[in-house]
Amino acid sequence: MIERRPFEKLGGARYDWLNTKHHFSFADYFDPQRMSWGALRVWNDDEIAPETGFPPHPHADMEIITYVRQGAITHQDSLGNKGRTEAGDVQVMSAGTGIRHSEYNFEPETTKIFQIWIQPTSRGEKPRWGAKPFPKHDRSGRFITLASGMDTDGDALPIRADARVLGATLNTGETAEYRLADGRRAYLVSALGAVEVNGVPLAARDGAAIQDERVVRITAVEDAEIVLVDVT
Numbered sequence: 585m586i587e588r589r590p591f592e593k594l595g596g597a598r599y600d601w602l603n604t605k606h607h608f609s610f611a612d613y614f615d616p617q618r619m620s621w622g623a624l625r626v627w628n629d630d631e632i633a634p635e636t637g638f639p640p641h642p643h644a645d646m647e648i649i650t651y652v653r654q655g656a657i658t659h660q661d662s663l664g665n666k667g668r669t670e671a672g673d674v675q676v677m678s679a680g681t682g683i684r685h686s687e688y689n690f691e692p693e694t695t696k697i698f699q700i701w702i703q704p705t706s707r708g709e710k711p712r713w714g715a716k717p718f719p720k721h722d723r724s725g726r727f728i729t730l731a732s733g734m735d736t737d738g739d740a741l742p743i744r745a746d747a748r749v750l751g752a753t754l755n756t757g758e759t760a761e762y763r764l765a766d767g768r769r770a771y772l773v774s775a776l777g778a779v780e781v782n783g784v785p786l787a788a789r790d791g792a793a794i795q796d797e798r799v800v801r802i803t804a805v806e807d808a809e810i811v812l813v814d815v816t
Contacts (some may be wrong), residue, residue: 585794585795585796585797586781586782586784586792586793586794586797587792587793587794588784588785588786588790588791588792589607589618589790589791589792589793590787590790591605591629591787591788591789591790591791594606594607594629594791595609595610595613595614595615595618596613596629597611597612597613600633600636601632601633601636601637602630602631602632602633602636603630603631604628604629604630604631605628605629605789606626606627606628606629607626607627607628607629607771607773607791608620608621608624608625608626608627610626610628620703621769621771621793621815622768622769622815622816623702623703623745623746623747623815623816624700624701624702624703624747624771624813624815625646625701625702625703626699626700626701627698627699627700627701627771627773627791627813628698628699628700629696629698629773629789630696630697630698630699631694631695631696632655632657632687632689632694632695632696632697633689633694634689634690634691634692634693634694634695635689635690636688636689637657637658637686637687637688637689637690638686638687638688639686640660640662640684640685640686641684641685641686642682642683642684643677643679643682643683643685644679644680644681644682644683645679645680645681645704645707645708646679646701646702646703646704647676647677647678647679647701647702647703647704647733647743647744647745647747648676648677648678648679648699648700648701649674649675649676649699649700649701649702649730649731649741649743649749650669650674650675650676650677650687650697650698650699650700651674651697651698651700651730651749651751651775651811652669652670652671652672652673652674652675652695652696652697653671653672653696653697653698653775653776653809654671654693654694654695654696655670655671655689655691655693655694655695655696656668656669656670656671656689656690656691656695657669657675657687657688657689657695657697658687658688658689658690659675659677659685659686659687659713659715660685660686660688661677661683661684661685661686661713662683662684662685663683663711663712663713665713667713667715668690669715670717672717672718672719672720673715673716673717673718674715674716674718674730674731674741674749674751675713675714675715675716675741676713676714676715676731676741676742676743677711677712677713678704678709678711678712678713678742678743678744679711680707680708680709680710680711680712680744681708681709681710681711682711683711683713685713698773698775698811700749700811700813702743702745702747702813702815703745704743704744704745705733705744705745705746706744709744714741714742715741716730716741718730718751720753723751723752723753724752724753724754724755725752725753725754725755725758725760726752726760727750727751727752727760727762727810727812728750728751728752729748729749729750730749730750730751731743731748731749732747732748732749733745733746733747733748734746734748745815746815746816747813747814747815747816748813748814749811749812749813750762750811750812750813750814751809751810751811751812752802752809752810752812753807753808753809753810754777754779754802754803754804754807754808754809754810755804755807756804756805756806756807757803757804758803758804759801759802759803759804760801760802760810761799761800761801761802762799762800762802762812762814763798763799763800764794764797764798764799764800764814767816768814768815768816769793769794769795769814769815769816770792770794770795770797770800770812770813770814770815771791771792771793771794771812771813771815772786772791772792772794772800772802772810772811772812772813773789773790773791773792773810773811774786774787774788774789774790774808774809774810774811775788775789775809775810775811776788776807776808776809777804777805777806777807777808777809778804778805778806778808779802779803779804779805779806779808779810780802780803780805781794781800781801781802782797782799782800782801785805788808800812
């Protein structure tokens with residue numbers, strides 16, 4: 585089963601500094617049919633104006649993954665961490681017992697990110713943050729794991745969740761496959777470019793809620809950049 589969730593029908597909000605779309609209920613957008621997808625609680629598509637951003641605010645007991653699609657995001661938190669994450673790269677924050685952080689766009693252009701929240705498998709852990717570059721040529725034509733709570737994914741950024749966040753870049757006409765284990769589901773968004781997912785057409789930034797599909801086969805109708813989350 586693959587449910588297409590068109591970008592233009594997503595919830596969201598527009599402010600002077602932020603244009604945001606929500607794949608699931610978030611802030612002032614509430615849809616009881618779209619509260620989560622398994623352990624995946626939030627997938628926000630954010631466009632942040634230059635020289636603006638999210639001021640310091642708290643989180644606890646949530647795994648927060650930021651995938652930068654354009655520009656760069658600058659992070660600072662109450663643990664003393666500071667970092668700038670560029671387009672194509674990923675940062676992860678395990679909020680644990682509690683952390684305050686800010687995320688600013690200090691770039692001359694609009695920064696575009698996916699903000700993904702996944703419910704942790706344990707609560708009350710020590711908070712932490714990390715970031716890592718993932719060269720796009722490494723994921724050309726195939727999925728690589730960007731963040732993971734699975735011990736076998738040693739090259740990925742660690743999260744405290746029974747989940748994986750994966751990325752792939754596909755040239756027009758290329759196909760990549762991902763196998764879903766029994767009892768697991770996936771949520772997929774093409775950050776760039778139209779694709780087909782097991783024959784279901786998706787425009788750029790549409791969502792696809794996937795379950796009861798053993799193999800997820802993505803074919804690029806246009807050059808595409810794919811992000812997929814595998815959860816229970």
